[in-house]
Amino acid sequence: MNGKMTRREALKRLSATLITTAAAFSGLSALTSCKGGRRKRTILYFTATGNCLYVARELSDANTELLSIPQLMKQQRFDIEADEIGIVYPIYGHMPPNMVRRFIQKARLKADYKFAVLTYGARKCNAVEIWDDISRRAGHAFDYINTLIMVDNWLPNFDMNEQMKIDKHIPEHLQQIAADLAAQKHWHEPVSEEERQMHAGFMAYAGLNPEKGFLMDSKKYFTVTDACIGCGICASVCPRGNYELTSQGVKMQGDCEFCLSCIHNCPQKAIRFAKNEHDPLLGRGEVNPDARYRNEHISLMDIKRANSQF
Ligand SMILES: Cc1cc2nc3c(=O)[nH]c(=O)nc-3n(C[C@H](O)[C@H](O)[C@H](O)COP(=O)(O)O)c2cc1C
Ligand code: SF4
Ligand code: SF4
Structure with a gap:
């Protein structure tokens, strides 16, 4: 064929390339074990x-x-x-x-x-x-x-x-x-x-311990304001189970990962950092106490399922 490809051969080669590329990106090539x-x-x-x-x-x-x-x-x-x-x-x-x-x-x-x-x-x-x-x-x-x-x-x-x-x-x-x-x-x-x-x-x-990282005392770092409605979400999203709903309102205690799951997922934005000007991490407080975040593809229920200690 004088080094030229027929249209059929060209299409065949193109589709083989597409399949290989798609397999690499979708992880298909990883689906087969050596066994x-x-x-x-x-x-x-x-x-x-x-x-x-x-x-x-x-x-x-x-x-x-x-x-x-x-x-x-x-x-x-x-x-x-x-x-x-x-x-x-x-x-x-x-x-x-x-x-x-x-x-x-x-x-x-x-x-x-x-x-x-x-x-x-x-x-x-x-x-x-x-x-x-x-x-x-x-x-x-x-x-x-x-x-x-x-x-x-x-x-x-x-x-x-x-x-x-x-x-x-x-x-x-x-x-x-x-x-x-x-x-x-x-x-x-x-x-x-x-x-x-x-x-x-x-x-x-x-001043963190390199063998422990961010391991804090939750009581020292967070406060719950009057905006709390007692919904209990903080208790369900904490991977340490630090929150408890009591007749006197929400209480928290215990070693804390400092993951901020409680503070970000509270629907009332009722959890705030306790003020401590001498703490190097929190000296400046929060940049915007009205702004909270959860990944747009992830629901509150997903976070509860991942972290609830009940
Ligand atoms: C206590 C704490 C410390 C963090 N330290 C860093 C950091 O040193 N560098 C950085 O780029 N992001 C840091 N981040 C941001 C998180 O690593 C980042 O937003 C992460 O994607 C959150 O994941 P998640 O949504 O699964 O919890 C920190 C977040 C927290 C809560
Ligand atoms: S998530 Fe917020 S509003 Fe709900 S109980 Fe906890 S602190 Fe109160
Ligand atoms: S949710 Fe994370 S930051 Fe909040 S108390 Fe629990 S461990 Fe600490």
């Missing part, structure tokens, strides 16, 4: 305002099991086995939530491929290395660790209404991560020396 069956992926997640649950769902297919870490902790379930195990969590001061740290220290993970996706809102610093270190010390080396920028739910620094307007190119980044996972890529997002130094500076300023 020949469909590959099972289990994703463990921690979420307060829904970003991580959304990401976990987006990285799922019909053969994926999604498990909430607060529920696993409640059940004291630490044995997880699948062809691929993933973890999705929000970074707090570039570190994992305390509960995620405790979970990984107790977990017995059995999988050929392990990946972690860390969501953040503005500055990730050396979050990837921090997870690599914590998980390795717990006996779990992760093959793939990446970060994903989303809405920043940290109320002391950000106005949620402004955050929601910023295009952070989430679908494009998610598509790239899905393709990496479909190819079982072995990769850790690189960290610069400047990012390591920024984290060290933050820790010195915030």
Whole structure:
């Protein structure tokens, strides 16, 4: 044919290319395990305002099991086995939530491929290395660790209404991560020396214990105003079960992840940060006490199911 393709051959080649590309992006190539069956992926997640649950769902297919870490902790379930195990969590001061740290220290993970996706809102610093270190010390080396920028739910620094307007190119980044996972890529997002130094500076300023991260005393940090209607949502969305409805109103106590699930999900915006000018984290109070956030793809019921300790 003098090196020329017929129209039929060209169409055949085009459709083969399209099928291969679609398979890579939809994760289809990840569906077959080396034993020949469909590959099972289990994703463990921690979420307060829904970003991580959304990401976990987006990285799922019909053969994926999604498990909430607060529920696993409640059940004291630490044995997880699948062809691929993933973890999705929000970074707090570039570190994992305390509960995620405790979970990984107790977990017995059995999988050929392990990946972690860390969501953040503005500055990730050396979050990837921090997870690599914590998980390795717990006996779990992760093959793939990446970060994903989303809405920043940290109320002391950000106005949620402004955050929601910023295009952070989430679908494009998610598509790239899905393709990496479909190819079982072995990769850790690189960290610069400047990012390591920024984290060290933050820790010195915030005075946090690097072995615990953000583990606070809820009573010291939050107050409930008269706007409270006693709906009990705060009690259902707290992954620590810190809230209780009493005849004198809502009471809270106990070690706190500082996840801000209670404060963001209260329909009355009745939960506020307690004023403490001497606290390096809360010295400036809130940027906009009237603005609260939950990921647009995630319902209040989803957050309750993920976190309720009842
Ligand atoms: C206590 C706390 C600390 C945070 N620290 C950081 C941080 O160091 N860097 C950053 O970029 N985002 C930080 N964030 C923002 C969250 O990591 C981000 O919004 C995340 O996607 C929220 O996930 P979720 O909706 O699943 O809870 C912090 C949020 C909280 C509540
Ligand atoms: S969620 Fe808000 S309004 Fe509902 S009980 Fe808790 S503090 Fe009160
Ligand atoms: S009290 Fe609020 S911030 Fe603390 S763990 Fe519970 S929901 Fe998260």
